[in-house]
Amino acid sequence: MRRRVVVTGAGVVSPLGDSAAALHAALMVGRCALAPSDLVAGSALHAGAIAAFDPQRYLGDANFRPLDRTGQLATVAARLALDDAGLDAAAVGAREVGLVLGTTYGSVRTIAEFDRRGIEVGPLYVKPFDFANSVINAAAGQTAIWHQLRGPSSTVACGAASGVAALALAADMIASGRADVVLAGGVEELSFESLVSFARMGLLRGDGRAPEPFGREPAGFALAEGAALLVLESADHAAARRARALAEVVGHGSAFDPTQAADTTSLAQAVTDAVQLALGAAGRTPDEVRAISAAANGGRIDDAEARGLAAALGAHAVAVPVTAPKGMLGEALGAAGALQAAALLGAMAAGELPGVPAFAARADFALGGARAGSARVDLRLALLDGVALEGTCCALLLARGEGAPS
């Protein structure tokens, strides 16, 4: 017997605010997080950095120096998520709370700096702290230690689909009875290493303008950082502690495009497959989907996502409203899907959906409901889409929750 899985809280650390509501509000007014980055000297690259991130503000005077930036972002997001769900330290200590954290680069900055110090100064002079943080699951480990999360703990890497994949895995852990409460989402930091290497691939927009998701001519995306964690909980467990259900995870699906081809027909098919699997798992039909949160970031696979989504939704594709937060937020890779999910929670609560920045409607575009402006939407069921450049496609359906039990 599969158990129902609800969302009872969200924690957000982003360039556009530190709560689901703040993130949603920023997206609604079209605020753009992207600004010139000083990480790569002499470049004009824009990125979505969290300026003046201050972990002390959230974590108090405790010693967070053993945590690198990735660990700090994830630990703060967990703090905010647990607070939002009304789970204090005693409540967490009394349970085996799980953690599923998406990432793409892990702590690549820490790893690379550790390596360079070993070369320049000598292997005897590297810092043991840095090595502990060099493993890709370091942020999850640090977060678990900080908040005493003793349940199943896993890091998930699927590129820009990681956050959605993490929510899906956590939902399965709860549905199957392996855990009652799991923090799930993703984290990514901006680093010199990822920024310069992405720039060399020619994927980043270099003209200083904001990326345009689903734009007519893909001009590239911008990298960003952040963390978002949702508190997923079995519906019974949430009801028993009288927690409000913000949303319910009703189904998910995933597929992979193995072709890595310039022609994105196969990638579009994987997008379609993932959405159809999610709909099938949820027992829902395309016309029930009231909104799409797209993975589109202004890069060259946006069009494949649009075609794939349209094929999955059929006739309904011309009507369903679309939001594409990466135009304002940037591409936060491992955190992206979780940030999209948090923004959707904000949209569900407010009954309005931010649009697709700078989008100009055109007859040959498959998602007819895409608009530059926001829309009033009764968000009973939303589709969260994650698509990675490297081929992983994850889709997850979120139904609006019933709110607090009376």
Place this chain on the structure above:
Amino acid sequence: MRRVAVTGIGVVSPVGTGRKRFWEALLAGTSGIAPVQSFDTSRFKVKLGAEVRDFDPAPWCRRLAPEGVGRASQMAIAAARLALADAGLDPGALEPRRTGVAMGTTSGEPLEVERFDDALLAGGAAAVDDRLAARYPCHRIPGQVAAELGLRGPNVMLPNACAAGNYAVAYARDAVASGRADVMLAGGADAFSRITYTGFARLGAIASDRCAPFDRERTGMVPGEGAGVLVLESVESARARGARIYAVVAGYGLSCDAHHMTASHPEGDGPARAMQQALRDAGLAPADVSYISAHGTGTPTNDRLETLAVKRAFGAVAERVPMSSVKSMLGHTMGAASALEAAVCCLAVADGRVPPTVNYEHPDPECDLDCVPNRARALEVRAAMNNAYAFGGANASVLFTSE
């Protein structure tokens, strides 16, 4: 829920490539540990490593160009092809949408970070190319396996460090059991790297002379590399096509110490909970377990606390369950380790023999379980437990049983 069988085993390891060579070497007590050759160790006090020296990616990378694929991905591709061949499955005959890949790793493609750093230190940012973005991210490992084999099913990397292979097997088991996939390739891979070596050397964790798990005079672990992949499918489908079933993935347990990034819980709390959960999941009692493949790194602390944790989970039964560490021969192959050890468990169930812990000379009162010292043993293995523990406190135990 469908029962899930292991029907194929593919291995690239410091003691040889291919299931047969791997198993014969381990039963014979052959060691893959030797002074490091792949980089200069003159600035280190320790010298030992467990490298894969005979690996040529060319025969395995047929659709992909080997030079476009990182070393861990290359080894994963080889192990995946070997596993499918071992299972009697033609990659071209698999249903692409119903076949997925779940892999684990500790460091992904660390050689790409090293290359990046070498270029940066030599020529500044202008000398850096795109390979870090193109090849380093760890999800490239399952992605490249699927790209090589044309697989469209669930594709995931679970980079849970030294327990990652077990997480991948657990994920794959659920994917097949729930019907989200019909066939899953599951395992782990890691490439030998100066970064990993530098880190463990700095922690003082690397053995000075030999890797001797559970021995009183043990001095540490030995970093290694490799890849292990298992083919998982439903017992039903395995029977229907007349495939050999090595073992059934009967259950698993996951837990987190939430204690320390690099040190085990002082009372073995997390590992014991993972073992207990695996037993519950499989519907087995401690007395039903015939063999344990230990995490058994060979560090003074790991082996002592692992012994404690097994006693905590198994009670009085613990002293009757043989528990060996193949890391005494393979070194610690990082993200590949628990995948290779999962292969060991499956082979033990199928073959009725268990590999030894080599280099065992001095009994340690704090590691007083039966570590199958120095010689392989004939043993009817109805249930084998694979234990793995990782940096960050992530623990995973998987139970394999006979059909």
